Amino acid sequence: xxxxxxxxxxxxxxxxxxxxxxxxxxxxxxxxxxxxxxxxxxxxxxxxxxxxxxxxxxxxxxxxxxxxxxxxxxxxxxxxxxxxxxxxxxxxxxxxxxxxxxxxxxxxxxxxxxxxxxxxxxxxxxxxxxxxxxxxxxxxxxxxxxxxxxxxxxxxxxxxxxxxxxxxxxxxxxxxxxxxxxxxxxxxxxxxxxxxxxxxxxxxxxxxxxxxxxxxxxxxxxxxxxxxxxxxxxxxxxxxxxxxxxxxxxxxxxxxxxxxxxxxxxxxxxxxxxxxx
Amino acid sequence: xxxxxxxxxxxxxxxxxxxxxxxxxxxxxxxxxxxxxxxxxxxxxxxxxxxxxxxxxxxxxxxxxxxxxxxxxxxxxxxxxxxxxxxxxxxxxxxxxxxxxxxxxxxxxxxxxxxxxxxxxxxxxxxxxxxxxxxxxxxxxxxxxxxxxxxxxxxxxxxxxxxxxxxxxxxxxxxxxxxxxxxxxxxxxxxxxxxxxxxxxxxxxxxxxxxxxxxxxxxxxxxxxxxxxxxxxxxxxxxxxxxxxxxxxxxxxxxxxxx
Numbered sequence: 346x347x348x349x350x351x352x353x354x355x356x357x358x359x360x361x362x363x364x365x366x367x368x369x370x371x372x373x374x375x376x377x378x379x380x381x382x383x384x385x386x387x388x389x390x391x392x393x394x395x396x397x398x399x400x401x402x403x404x405x406x407x408x409x410x411x412x413x414x415x416x417x418x419x420x421x422x423x424x425x426x427x428x429x430x431x432x433x434x435x436x437x438x439x440x441x442x443x444x445x446x447x448x449x450x451x452x453x454x455x456x457x458x459x460x461x462x463x464x465x466x467x468x469x470x471x472x473x474x475x476x477x478x479x480x481x482x483x484x485x486x487x488x489x490x491x492x493x494x495x496x497x498x499x500x501x502x503x504x505x506x507x508x509x510x511x512x513x514x515x516x517x518x519x520x521x522x523x524x525x526x527x528x529x530x531x532x533x534x535x536x537x538x539x540x541x542x543x544x545x546x547x548x549x550x551x552x553x554x555x556x557x558x559x560x561x562x563x564x565x566x567x568x569x570x571x572x573x574x575x576x577x578x579x580x581x582x583x584x585x586x587x588x589x590x591x592x593x594x595x596x597x598x599x600x601x602x603x604x605x606x607x608x609x610x611x612x613x614x615x616x617x618x619x620x621x622x
Numbered sequence: 623x624x625x626x627x628x629x630x631x632x633x634x635x636x637x638x639x640x641x642x643x644x645x646x647x648x649x650x651x652x653x654x655x656x657x658x659x660x661x662x663x664x665x666x667x668x669x670x671x672x673x674x675x676x677x678x679x680x681x682x683x684x685x686x687x688x689x690x691x692x693x694x695x696x697x698x699x700x701x702x703x704x705x706x707x708x709x710x711x712x713x714x715x716x717x718x719x720x721x722x723x724x725x726x727x728x729x730x731x732x733x734x735x736x737x738x739x740x741x742x743x744x745x746x747x748x749x750x751x752x753x754x755x756x757x758x759x760x761x762x763x764x765x766x767x768x769x770x771x772x773x774x775x776x777x778x779x780x781x782x783x784x785x786x787x788x789x790x791x792x793x794x795x796x797x798x799x800x801x802x803x804x805x806x807x808x809x810x811x812x813x814x815x816x817x818x819x820x821x822x823x824x825x826x827x828x829x830x831x832x833x834x835x836x837x838x839x840x841x842x843x844x845x846x847x848x849x850x851x852x853x854x855x856x857x858x859x860x861x862x863x864x865x866x867x868x869x870x871x872x873x874x875x876x877x878x879x880x881x
Contacts, residue, residue, distance in 0.1 A: 415778060438780035449772050453793050453870040462789065466779040496870060516779070 362519040362552055363427040363435070365391040365414070370423035372409055382577035383409045387423070389571060389580060391552055398555045398563035399571045402613060406578025407556045411522055414554065415441055439467040442513030442551070444526040448505035450497040450512075456504075457484060457493035460512045467516040483511035487541060503534035510542070514549060521546075521553045528558060539565055540593060547590070560609045564602060565592055572609055574616035581616050584609070660840045668844040675829075676848050682825040683849070685742055686814035687856055690749020691807055697750070698757030698806075699799070705758070706765035719758065727752045727813075731820045745817035745825070752813035753806035757799070764798025765791055797871060800864040807860045811853040826852070 372384040384406040391397050399407050412418035414425060416437050427435035450459045460480035464471055471479065484493055487507040497505050506526065513521060527535045539562060546553055557563050563570050564586060572581040586605070588596055596602050642662040648654070649661040656664060669676060705712040727748065734744040768791050776786045818827025826849045833841035 417774060417778075438778060441778055443775055443778065445771055447771075449769055449775065451772075451790070451793070453868075463779060465789075466776060466781045466785060 362393040364393050366426045368424050371421050373421045385577040385579050387580055394550050396553045396567045397569045398557055398567040400563045401573030402575045405573040405575040440518050442518035442521045444509050444513045444523045446525040446528050448509040450508055452497050455494045455496055456508045459508055460515050463512050463516050483515040487511045503530050519551055521551045523555045525556055561606050564605050572612050657839045660843055664840055665843045668840045679824055679826050679829045683814055686745035686749055687810045689746040690813055691753055691810040693750035694753035694757055694806055698754050699761055702758045702761035705762040723755050728816050731816050735821045745814050748817040749810040749813035753810040756802045756805040760798045760802030764795030768794045796867055803860050807856050
């Protein structure tokens, strides 16, 4: 394992992972007559190689924020900078790996071919054999050795999400965006996936932006948690998580962990507008 | 696995056999005249007797069905792509397509005769026209049903439209396309035969209508049987094509259980 670890690190160090800074960002939608503010005055730093989680009630604009960061949606005001480059200047294509709540695999491609697809698009210089080798390596890293030739339909939900994760990691993106990736999984699968993700993240050096509804998940995984409130979506508080790594089972049961979870939960309840349920 | 397949197929054949036996028995018991309803044994004998004649007329019908279907498939697919990817085209053409769908296209057959003459062309046109609509509508739906997130994902990786179309959208829509092909091929058979009914001096449709006029019910049934066989062969060809293209889906269906 250590050999592969070093090998990956060597390959990774070629890629520069940018510092992302968000400055006074607002997103307003104009619908018939009324203007809807999805995000208001968001300022936030995502240092290179960090793990940042965003938690908040539904409708606080978490996904909108991801869309802005990935260049799908243009902000109404404010700016996003990747190192010194603006969103427009930073060519993000092939630099962001996504994992969604649903695995979104192609049902006609086997597990390995689903990973290869990403490499076909993002790593055009690789030959067929190299792509296969690379894909096989990543499937092995997420614990799917032996399942390479299964169709998505022949895999469990957790395994499908593992394929989705290795697909996102295989082209070594400097930034990984995850939108509630484990929300559809059962508790136990979810916990193993969280630990796997931490292990993978430690060997890849990518920055991770992680959206979740689960406070304990955010606390376990992140270095920094952005607590947001809804309507309009604002940053309520940015919390730097003090726990040392590697984090695992012991941390989940510790008093400090529970305390931080409780604190954030309290924060989120407070921010809920009156009358909302 | 094999045994179950075998028993299913033999059961399916059994239903055919039972149908023909019952028919045979009914004709025999009630002494139905051959001019009203000939017995299957008589029909099969008639097919044998007129084999060369029937085969000679099968070929033009084969061309009309095959040609009509191919035209419908190609034109239908192209228009479906237009509808799926251009809001402008879709909004402009949809009302027209729906109205045209409602119109009984068979009623146009005499008109095509005036326009395209007596030969193969009007049959191909009718077959194509009637087979066209399910292909357009299903294919467009298939292309539109692609997960938006998947396309955004491909774009974020730097994929161009061509890569997205051939790697995602096209394979994604294939189950829809194949389903529409199965409907379309049976419609093409109807279209071709109607064309031959209306005016023709060849083809199985002509054989049937000619036998009808001359009260040769046995030959009429012989023509109907050969036509059915031809239709079934066309259908099986499409199913075989589907099976080749969508082998992954067959793999899903035969998967014993997902873990």
